[in-house]
Amino acid sequence: MDWLDGLGWAGVISVGISFLWDLFLPLNLLVIGVIYVTTFIGWLFLARNKISF
Numbered sequence: 001m002d003w004l005d006g007l008g009w010a011g012v013i014s015v016g017i018s019f020l021w022d023l024f025l026p027l028n029l030l031v032i033g034v035i036y037v038t039t040f041i042g043w044l045f046l047a048r049n050k051i052s053f
Contacts, residue, residue, distance in 0.1 A: 021028070
């Protein structure tokens, strides 16, 4: 475990997080896209109601 002392726990954690991020990247992009589209549709709906008044 000598490499762990040199790398440090922060390096190990960041490598693990980046590995998980690469693993679930399509899922993350899908979730971000769904959130973006739903907020845009909600904003259009609210703006349309505000304009109609």
